[in-house]
Amino acid sequence: MTGQALLEGESHHEGTTVTLSGVSDGVTTDAQGRFTFDNVPTGTHTVAAHRSNYEQAGATLEVQPGQTTSVDLSLRRRQEALVLEAPALTVQRGHLKLTGSGFGEARGASRVSIGGVDAEDYLSWSDTEVVVRVPGSLAPGEQEVVVTPGVDWKPTATASLRVLRQRTLAHAANWGIGVLPDNTVTVWGSAGSLNDVTPAPAGLSDVVSVGAGMAFAVALQADGTVVKWGGPDPVPVPSGLSDVVDISANGVLLLALKRDGTVVAIGAETAPQTHVPEGLQDVVAVSAGAYHGMALKADGTLTAWGQDVFDLLAVPADLDDAVAIANTSSSALALRADGTAAVWGFGAAYYDLALTPDLGDVVDVAGGEHHYMALRSNGTVVAWGNGAFGQTTLPAGLTDVAAVAGQAFNKSLALRRNGTIAAWGDTTSAWSLPPPGLVLRVPAR
Known part of the structure; x- marks a missing residue:
């Protein structure tokens, strides 16, 4: 059987797929739209021509023994708008x-x-x-x-x-987790639980972001699914959770931000911070705290929920231009669009966290136990708050930072643009620090 399938309004007609009932393999047309099927069984057949953005064209024909059957098809443009x-x-x-x-x-x-x-x-x-x-x-x-x-x-x-942005480095008090250049994960240190965070689950791959709770680890995969492990009695990820684009972990709480701007909280049912306010939507960033959860909305406002301790739920009434959020164990911070910051909670005054440095041109913020770090677009970092262990005293020459990681207790960590990690502050426990020579994936800024 031979034929020709022409495209409406075109002078070149190659690449159209043609199928024939009773024949397993289809064929494609040449520049003139011609096609051929050899050794077609006799009988009635249906021929169809398929091409994206064109209406399907087809015909029913009879194939006789020892004869060549011909057919002409014309594919009309699909006029509906994309x-x-x-x-x-x-x-x-x-x-x-x-x-x-x-x-x-x-x-x-x-x-x-x-x-x-x-x-x-x-x-x-x-x-x-x-x-x-x-x-x-x-x-x-x-x-x-x-x-x-x-x-x-x-x-x-x-x-x-x-x-x-991907989160390729996360840390808790005595252990950390990172995304390697091959998009698998590595874990170092120890959570000290009965069911530790090491090793990572076998086969875990295509990871985009990671998080570190008190005694559990979490990874967000590219397909929007979440993997959580550790213990001693971890609350599992809800069955069917998908379409997740960001995660934040702290203490016993895991927050998952979905692509539609809604939030799922994972943790003990008895913990108030696991109960997301009803109707919360249009969220663009989440930050899990030890006692509360925070969500930044697209309009620059902030929602906080959880245990009413350290005045963490007392979000400033005039806060309507926030662009980034972070927290310590006893305070919360919102970076404003004008480069200033709102800091509230017990730790804001007690640890001088409200005495913020110049935060102009800051693109990321992170909180430790009682201190904050801010990353500027030029790769430099500023830190303030409790510096008793040197966690607010930056290493000399640290000017090539791509990301900062919070919740590392009395130390600070920064991911350099070459994928290596700078750590300072309480670094006396070498086993809890990133292994020498470790290189992680660096998210684009």
């Missing part, structure tokens, strides 16, 4: 699911870009759903998603979302 819906949030290197209609049955020459960076890893493609991996080189912040169809007669579609 409809694109993007989630509110995604994360560097995470899977981004785009929904809508008119993407085309197969990707073909279509492409997706995020913040002007073309996606390279396409995980699935259908007419109503596309899944790509967010480029790891993409800077965090508000970005535009563009879907460009593989045909020049169909307009592009755009949507906006917020890209969150």
Whole structure:
């Protein structure tokens, strides 16, 4: 059987897939749209031509013994506009699911870009759903998603979302966890529990972010699932939890931020900090505390919940321009858009945490036991608060920092741009420090 499948409005017709009932393998057309099926069984057959962004064309025909049957097909353009819906949030290197209609049955020459960076890893493609991996080189912040169809007669579609930064280094009092360049995890030190955090679960891979609770470890995988381990009696991740784009762990609490801006808290049912306020939405960042949880919303306001200790729930009434959040064991901090900070709770005054240094050009904040660190865009760090162990005295020449990690008790940790870790403060227990020569994945800034 021979035939020709022509594309409406085109002069080149190669690449259309043609299938024939009763024949297992399809064929593709050449530049003139021609195709051939050899050794077709006699009888009635249905032939169909498929191509993204075109209506399917088909015909029913009879194949006679010893004869060549011919058919001509014409594929009309699908005129409906491409409809694109993007989630509110995604994360560097995470899977981004785009929904809508008119993407085309197969990707073909279509492409997706995020913040002007073309996606390279396409995980699935259908007419109503596309899944790509967010480029790891993409800077965090508000970005535009563009879907460009593989045909020049169909307009592009755009949507906006917020890209969150990976957390590739986390620490607790006596142990830490990091994401390696191959996207597996490494754990050092000891949580001292009956069911320790080492080793990491076998087969854990494609990790984008990690967190460290008092005696449990947690990893966020690129597909939006969460893996939690440690003990001695860990509260499991809820069955079916998915679409997670960020995690924050502290004490017994784990907060999971989902791509739709809602929050899931994981911990003991009796702990008030595990009960997220009803109706909380439009969240863009979370910070777990020892006694409370905090959520930063897209409008710059803050919600805090949990145990009413250390006045941590007394969020300043005029706080409506926050861009980043962190906490110590007895205080909370919100970085404002103008480079100042609001600090509240018992520790704000007791440990002089409210006496903030110049926080202009700060892009990240983290809290230790009784001190804070702030990272500037030029890679320098400032630290303030309780410095009894030297945790606020920065090492000389520390000017190439990519991220700061909190909750390391009386020490401070910073991830350099070359993937190595700087640690200072109470570093007397060598077994609790990152191993010499350790190199972690460095998130783009």
